[in-house]
Amino acid sequence: MPTHAHDVVSKPAWTAPTGKPPLSSRMMRATWRGLPAKQHDVGWEPGLVVPxxxxxxxxxxxxxxxxxxxxxxLVVRSPYGRGLxxxxxxxxxFAEQGFHVILQSCRGTGGSGGEFSLWRDQAADGRATVSWLREQPWFNGTLGTIGASYLGYAQWALAQDPPPELKAMVVQVGMHxxxxxxxxxGALNLENVLVSGAGMMFQHQGLAPMLKATLRLQRRLREITTAQPLRGAYASALGEVPWLDDAMTQTDxxxxxxxxxxxxxAAERLAVPTALITGWHDVLLDQTLEQYGRLRRAGCGTALLVGPWTHTSALQQGWPEVFAESLAWLRAHLCDDPSGLRPTDVRVHVGGEGAWRDLADWPPSTGTASWFPAPDGYLTQQPPTDSTPLATFxxxxxxxxxxxxxxxxxxxxxxxxNRTLEARKDVLTFTGPPLTEPLDVLGPVxxxxxxxxxxxxxxxFxxxxxxxxQGRSTNVCDGLTRLRTTGQAPSEVTVAMSSTAYRFAAGHRIRLQISGGAHPRFARNPGTGEPSAEATSFLPVHITLHTDSALNLPQDA
Structure with missing residues (x-):
């Protein structure tokens, strides 16, 4: 293993503690299937204090x-506690597979001192943790990081000025x-923000407080998300959360x-090999793909895995694939063992087809095919000849x-x-003819x-x-954009609908769905120009779609 100059300094001998991992962790481990056999028994040294x-x-x-x-x-820094x-x-x-693992509670959480500030202390505290590691007798000078969601944010913070020991990162469904x-x-990501608030406030306190908060939020979700104003309405479920108020109301x-x-x-100048993992229905899919592009442009070694997962299912049903990807990357770059790496940099799960596909890059080299909304709810590849009102809701x-x-x-x-949703009068649908052969869509929509x-x-939306x-309409990808129009003249807006890898089967039809919102996923637009979190009055709006509109689909090369 590589060493560094500071490792030449004599360190005290280390005697491994005799403690075993928590029983709850061992019981959960016993329930997993499809994971590699353990290579080592695992020891546990809890409650260490790192300055x-x-x-x-x-x-x-x-x-x-x-x-x-x-x-x-491996360093894992978490605001969600150190338990399950x-x-x-x-x-x-990962200890079973031959790694020391440091699982640390961020400041102000899980018993750690100081005050938790979501976005301000992770870089400095990460560097302080590495300084502490250098003094440990078992640290051999080779370091990796791993973690999901906010744990990914903590990794990107450390990568702003990466220590020389950092040789690999694995960011799973991560935020930057x-x-x-x-x-x-431009709209408040309301429901997800509330769930995130519950996680940040209660998960580090243990399973029971987190479960109670989650149930309170579920019971009161409608009351909270329809309050006028929204600001502070979450207190009935979560209590006072000053940072949540700030994050909800600071829209710019x-x-x-x-x-x-x-x-x-950080990704624009990074030289640390970094694996990125996400799912097609992950709330942080777009952020992951954005970082992949930055890493590639920077010439940094990177790999991308995108599965048929949501943010949470990637660590549940998807865990065998996620763990295998993570382990292979860490062994390749920390243990000089590339045998588990796949031959291509990108692997994506193709929806509709239900199969994995290996690609040289993301997005693949593709063109774009446009489909145009037409009268009577049709979606056609024939461009319109003029701009006229098409439908109003x-x-x-x-x-x-x-x-x-x-x-x-x-x-x-x-x-x-989506059939019940599409039956509403405030939802427009435009549907293409049955496809005569399969159609692959791979890339941003x-x-x-x-x-x-x-x-x-x-x-x-x-x-x-x-x-x-059979007429079942299943969502593939989507997006929402806040729009300010001027007068009665039409305005052009591009709605980024995220990305996908999807095969529309022969006999299936492509559908474009358009509406004025998706509540409570997004805070509703009050129609008055007031910020969503502050609005106390509502005004309905009539929305007209014009014929010179288009759905742009990337086509597989």
Whole structure:
């Protein structure tokens, strides 16, 4: 294993503690199937204290192989506690495979000292943790990081100024840009933000407090998401959460609140090999694909795995694939063992087909095919010859168009039957003819829409659906954009509808779905120009779609 100059300094001898991992972690480990056999028994050294950048104590658990020899170290920094599921997912499983694992509670969480600040301390505290590692007798100078969601944010923070020991990263369904998560397309990402607030406030306290908070939020979700104003309405379920108020109400990415919170630029200069893992219905899919592009442009070694998962199912049903990908990457770059790496940089699961596909890059080299909304609800590849009003519907924020499926943190996420939703009067659908042969769509999807309104304020939600021979309409990908129109003249807006790898089977039909919102996934547009979190009055809007609009689909080369 590589060493560094500071490792030449004599370190005290280390005697491995005799403790075993928590019983709950061992029991969860015993339930998993499809994982590689363990190579080592696992030891556990809980409750270590690591000084943070300002000296605050960071409570840390150490998992290790009970085998003589040098092993690389993985750092996992979490605001969600050090128990389930992180202890078995990272501590036990990776120690079994020959890694020291440091599982640490971020400041102000899980018993660690100091005050938790979501976006301000992760870089400095990560560097302080590495400084502490250098003094440990079992640390051999080779370091990796791994983790999901906010644990990915902590990795990107450390990667802003990576220590020389850092040789590999694995970012699973990870975040790098908080503003883009809270305010998607200019609208508040309401339901996911509330669920995130519950996780941040209660998960580090243990399973029972987290379960109680989740149930309270579920019971009161309608009451909270329909409150006027929204701001502070979550208190009945979550209590007072000052940072949540700030994040919900500061809508502008250039606001001082968000300054310095995005870690995205780390990828533009990174030389640490980084594996990225996400799912087609992950709430952080777009952020993951954005970082992949940055890493590729920077010439940094990277791999991308995108499965048929939501944010949470990637660590549940998808865990055998996610673990195998993560382990292979870490062994290749920390243990000089590339035998588990796949031959291509990208592997994606193709929906509709239900098969994995290996690709040289993402997105593949593709062209774009445009489909055009036409009268009577048709979707055609024949471009329109003029711009005329095509269809008008009324969006009423007092009776908002509901959200169905898609990238959610709560139950009901992923692909769902949209027929009940599409039967509403405030939802437009445009459907193509039955396909004579399969059609592959691989890459970013968008809709270029010509929209006019009678009030000037609206959101536009666009969704790509697959309609089977029985008429079932299943969502593939979607997006929402907040729009300010001027007068009665139509305005052009491009709705980024995320990305997909999907095969529309022969006999199926392509459908474009358009509405004025998706509530409570997104906070409803009040129609008055007021910010969504502050609005106390609502105004319905009539939305007109014009013929020179298009659904743009990437076509497999």
């Amino acid at each position: 943070a950048a300002d000296g605050s104590p960071l409570v840390t658990d150490h998992y290790f192989p009970r085998t003589e020899g040098d092993f690389p170290t 599921p992180w202890s078995p997912l990272y501590g036990v499983l 840009d908080p503003h883009a998560y809270f305010h998607a397309g 990415a250039d606001d001082p609140y968000w300054r310095g919170t995005s870690m995205g630029e 009324r969006y009423d924020p007092a009776d908002p168009t509901p959200s169905v499926g898609g990238p959610l943190l709560s139950r009901g996420a992923g692909a769902r039957d 968008s809709a270029r829409l010509r929209i006019s309104t009678d009030t000037g304020y609206t959101d536009v 666009a969704r790509l659906c697959d309609v089977d021979a």
